[in-house]
Amino acid sequence: MTHTAFETALAHVLAHEGGYVEHADDPGGATNMGITHITLAGWRGQAVTRADVAALTRSEVTAIYKARFWDPCRCEAMPEPVAVMVFDGAVNHGAARAARLLQQALGVAIDGRIGPVTLAAARAAETSSLLTEFAARRMVLYAGLDHFRTFGLGWSRRLMGTLAATLPTSLAAWPSH
Numbered sequence: 001m002t003h004t005a006f007e008t009a010l011a012h013v014l015a016h017e018g019g020y021v022e023h024a025d026d027p028g029g030a031t032n033m034g035i036t037h038i039t040l041a042g043w044r045g046q047a048v049t050r051a052d053v054a055a056l057t058r059s060e061v062t063a064i065y066k067a068r069f070w071d072p073c074r075c076e077a078m079p080e081p082v083a084v085m086v087f088d089g090a091v092n093h094g095a096a097r098a099a100r101l102l103q104q105a106l107g108v109a110i111d112g113r114i115g116p117v118t119l120a121a122a123r124a125a126e127t128s129s130l131l132t133e134f135a136a137r138r139m140v141l142y143a144g145l146d147h148f149r150t151f152g153l154g155w156s157r158r159l160m161g162t163l164a165a166t167l168p169t170s171l172a173a174w175p176s177h
Contacts, residue, residue: 005080006070009087010062012165016158017091020054025150032056034091035064043068069095073102074114078122081166085131088162089138092155101141105133127168135163 003011017034028036030053040056041048043064069090070076075083082102089098096112103110106121122130142148142155 005076005083006066006087008080009070009075009084010065012084012162013065013088013091014061016088016161022050025147027147030054033058033061035061039064039068065091069098072096072114073098074119077119079127081127081131081168082122082125082134085134085162085166088158089134092158093138093141097141101137102134105130105137131163131166135159 014033017031020030020032022030028038030037030050032053033056035043035053035056037048037050037053040053043060044052065087070087072095073086073090075087078086086098086102089101092098093101099114099118100110100112102114102122103112103118106118106125108117108121138159139156142152142159145152148155
């Protein structure tokens with residue numbers, strides 16, 4: 001079965017996000033499959049309870065991720081490895097911040113919106129270099145967050161997993177010694 005780039009990216013994100021959590025130190029509060037209560041309330045246009053977050057369905061999560069993170073970042077117009085990395089960054093940092101990180105990594109004007117200039121630069125960039133630069137910028141962002149001491153190892157694992165999943169290299173290409 002062939003998956004779309006969005007389905008590939010979504011599967012990757014959901015593998016890292018897990019199910020319902022409500023960690024006392026997490027400013028996001030109640031979260032399910034990576035969707036915070038604030039995101040869910042914004043999506044539904046009304047206040048939500050912890051029970052609403054806990055009862056969130058995969059179908060609604062998919063719709064939220066597509067509309068709030070994938071589409072605003074214009075991931076469908078990027079090379080798939082870059083799209084997966086940018087989408088993961090958008091889910092973790094917000095779409096506008098992920099766009100700014102991508103623009104910084106590409107050396108284009110930074111406005112937090114992915115338009116034709118950013119897309120052209122992303123398509124023209126050498127994929128491995130762009131992924132590495134984008135990941136490095138995400139790591140610096142993580143390290144500067146107040147909750148890095150509590151969540152930093154998990155964030156770092158997620159980022160390294162995303163980088164490993166998106167780099168277009170193979171161990172078979174490495175010389176054996």
